[in-house]
Amino acid sequence: MPQTPNSLHARDIEYTIHPYTNLRAHEEQGPLVITRGDGVYVFDDEGKSYIEGMAGLWCTSLGFSEKRLAEAARKQMEVLPYSQIFSHRSHEPVIELAERVVSMAPASIAKAFFVNSGSEAIDTAIKLIWYYQNGRGKPNKKRIIGRRRAYHGITIAAGHLTGLPYARTGFDLPMSDRFFHVTPPSLYSEGNPGETEEQFTDRLATELDTLIITLGPDTVAAFFAEPVMGAGGVIVPPLSYFPKIQAVLRKHDVLMVSDEVICGFGRTGNWWGAETMGIEPDLMTIAKQLSSAYLPIAGVLMSQSFYEGLADQSAAIGNLGTGYTYSGHPVAAAVALETLRIYDEDEILNHVREVSPHFKRRLDALGGHPLVGEARGVGLIGAVEIVKDKASKTHFDPAIKINAQVAAQAQAHGVILRPVPIDSVGICPPLIITRSEIDMMFDGLEKALDGVATSTL
Numbered sequence: 390m391p392q393t394p395n396s397l398h399a400r401d402i403e404y405t406i407h408p409y410t411n412l413r414a415h416e417e418q419g420p421l422v423i424t425r426g427d428g429v430y431v432f433d434d435e436g437k438s439y440i441e442g443m444a445g446l447w448c449t450s451l452g453f454s455e456k457r458l459a460e461a462a463r464k465q466m467e468v469l470p471y472s473q474i475f476s477h478r479s480h481e482p483v484i485e486l487a488e489r490v491v492s493m494a495p496a497s498i499a500k501a502f503f504v505n506s507g508s509e510a511i512d513t514a515i516k517l518i519w520y521y522q523n524g525r526g527k528p529n530k531k532r533i534i535g536r537r538r539a540y541h542g543i544t545i546a547a548g549h550l551t552g553l554p555y556a557r558t559g560f561d562l563p564m565s566d567r568f569f570h571v572t573p574p575s576l577y578s579e580g581n582p583g584e585t586e587e588q589f590t591d592r593l594a595t596e597l598d599t600l601i602i603t604l605g606p607d608t609v610a611a612f613f614a615e616p617v618m619g620a621g622g623v624i625v626p627p628l629s630y631f632p633k634i635q636a637v638l639r640k641h642d643v644l645m646v647s648d649e650v651i652c653g654f655g656r657t658g659n660w661w662g663a664e665t666m667g668i669e670p671d672l673m674t675i676a677k678q679l680s681s682a683y684l685p686i687a688g689v690l691m692s693q694s695f696y697e698g699l700a701d702q703s704a705a706i707g708n709l710g711t712g713y714t715y716s717g718h719p720v721a722a723a724v725a726l727e728t729l730r731i732y733d734e735d736e737i738l739n740h741v742r743e744v745s746p747h748f749k750r751r752l753d754a755l756g757g758h759p760l761v762g763e764a765r766g767v768g769l770i771g772a773v774e775i776v777k778d779k780a781s782k783t784h785f786d787p788a789i790k791i792n793a794q795v796a797a798q799a800q801a802h803g804v805i806l807r808p809v810p811i812d813s814v815g816i817c818p819p820l821i822i823t824r825s826e827i828d829m830m831f832d833g834l835e836k837a838l839d840g841v842a843t844s845t846l
């Protein structure tokens with residue numbers, strides 16, 4: 390890319406720091422500048438079009454040109470651009486949104502607390518759980534268990550819970566000994582030779598049970614899990630996994646938190662990943678597709694009995710001392726409400742159920758590619774895991790970043806995908822994607838895999 394002195398590229402390098410980026414490499418390479426979007430497509434500053442096969446960061450469910458969301462934001466800005474919800478204050482968009490989200494949620498959920506990002510939702514859930522346990526007279530019941538490879542965000546508490554070392558390396562984390570991680574439910578990567586799905590999920594439930602007993606059930610507060618792990622490599626658990634895990638949690642009075650930041654709002658073919666995977670959550674964290682990412686908004690949803698504990702504790706202390714300036718921001722809430730109306734009116738869930746079998750067929754077919762060790766997915770989320778040798782599941786030397794090579798070639802073929810651990814490429818298009826666009830997306834990925842196979846095998 391030519392770097393003329395005042396180009397967007399040059400100015401980006403001069404002034405902008407990018408998350409999850411090698412900053413020195415960026416000085417050489419510069420950005421891919423996206424200038425506009427239309428449906429499932431985005432366009433760069435040279436006019437090249439791409440299918441956004443990752444819906445941005447697993448979030449733009451309604452694509453990139455939903456005029457109703459722009460209109461909802463404009464209208465709300467004209468009426469009431471900002472109002473706060475601290476100290477008994479409220480406004481209509483946040484009231485309507487809380488009611489709507491709770492009415493869509495699993496039966497166990499009764500109340501909503503709004504924040505601005507997935508990480509804030511996770512941090513807030515952790516804080517509320519600690520506050521709740523203090524209120525119940527269980528001040529030692531504070532430990533939190535997650536899974537290796539889980540992604541729950543990067544703020545200090547969320548960063549502890551995330552089970553991917555890259556969220557902690559170099560940041561002096563961990564600084565708390567309250568967080569523990571168990572094995573992720575990937576039979577492909579974690580299964581013993583010859584182990585069946587049932588044996589595998591029994592083993593994982595026993596691992597969790599043993600950890601809780603070793604730590605002391607009176608010290609363990611909650612278990613956090615994405616129904617389908619996203620950024621850790623799109624790990625779809627066997628269906629027997631969560632029911633067994635929940636039986637262990639119930640036995641030890643440990644709360645189940647379903648992190649629905651990616652799975653929520655239709656991604657897996659049901660409104661909630663919890664429904665798809667048989668989870669009965671005490672709390673849920675939501676973000677991303679709540680507003681189709683048109684504005685930042687997220688939330689923590691909770692059961693009535695959890696709420697009762699919080700309410701008692703806030704009465705005892707005199708105040709629930711947590712929240713953000715932009716909690717329940719009226720414009721973000723109005724956009725989220727409009728997003729949920731569009732989901733209903735356009736029957737987005739039916740659409741996902743109609744096109745996802747085709748998505749799965751194309752994904753499964755890639756399982757036969759010489760470079761693909763496993764093709765996995767559910768609904769409209771999937772990944773291919775790249776291996777050097779399929780029989781032994783041997784990976785390539787990490788230094789060659791094989792999955793980044795595939796994603797780069799897919800991008801050259803007009804499809805944006807995302808390298809995710811371990812040596813996998815994630816696929817998570819806008820939910821509005823059509824059957825023919827699914828074909829174009831997989832055609833691009835297939836060409837990329839062929840290209841990389843030619844140069845490496």
Ligand code: PLP
Binds near residue numbers: 446506507615648
């Ligand atoms: N939880 C899950 C499951 C996520 O995938 C993410 C982000 O991708 C987060 C939490 C953190 O969200 P955010 O990036 O909005 O802080």
